Amino acid sequence: MDAIEILKQLKDKGVRFTPQRQAILEFLLETVSHPTADEIYHHVKAKFPGVSLGTIYNTLKMLKEHGHILELSYGDMSSRFDGNPQNHYHIVCSKCGKVADLHRPLLDINQEVREKSGFIIMGHRLEFYGICSECQNDEPLN
Ligand SMILES: [Zn+2]
Numbered sequence: 001m002d003a004i005e006i007l008k009q010l011k012d013k014g015v016r017f018t019p020q021r022q023a024i025l026e027f028l029l030e031t032v033s034h035p036t037a038d039e040i041y042h043h044v045k046a047k048f049p050g051v052s053l054g055t056i057y058n059t060l061k062m063l064k065e066h067g068h069i070l071e072l073s074y075g076d077m078s079s080r081f082d083g084n085p086q087n088h089y090h091i092v093c094s095k096c097g098k099v100a101d102l103h104r105p106l107l108d109i110n111q112e113v114r115e116k117s118g119f120i121i122m123g124h125r126l127e128f129y130g131i132c133s134e135c136q137n138d139e140p141l142n
């Protein structure tokens with residue numbers, strides 16, 4: 001879904017959209033870097049110097065609640081935000097913290113987990129950890 005379609009859907013639900021909020025959404029749709037709220041703030045601030053971190057957090061919360069973005073939380077580290085709301089897998093560099101999409105079909109395991117656990121399964125999250133190619137070039141692995 002592109003920004004115009006998302007804006008239209010949210011407007012139909014009565015969500016007010018400022019140019020700042022639109023810039024946050026557009027950045028998340030165009031980037032593949034899975035930015036933190038702070039990175040989104042610095043990006044949007046370049047265009048809208050008056051934007052506040054509060055606006056960033058409010059907008060991210062709203063977009064997440066309406067199912068237009070994903071929040072990937074990492075315990076005590078900052079959350080990363082993803083403009084692709086469909087479940088997909090990620091690979092994380094343990095050295096530089098880069099988060100990249102891993103393009104592969106979803107594992108068909110929700111039914112198995114439901115049978116084993118008795119839970120109603122809402123989804124699953126899968127991440128791989130490693131050293132990205134740029135970090136591999138930085139210094140030899142020992
Ligand atoms: Zn790396």
Ligand SMILES: [Zn+2]
Binds near residue numbers: 034090101
């Ligand atoms: Zn992603």
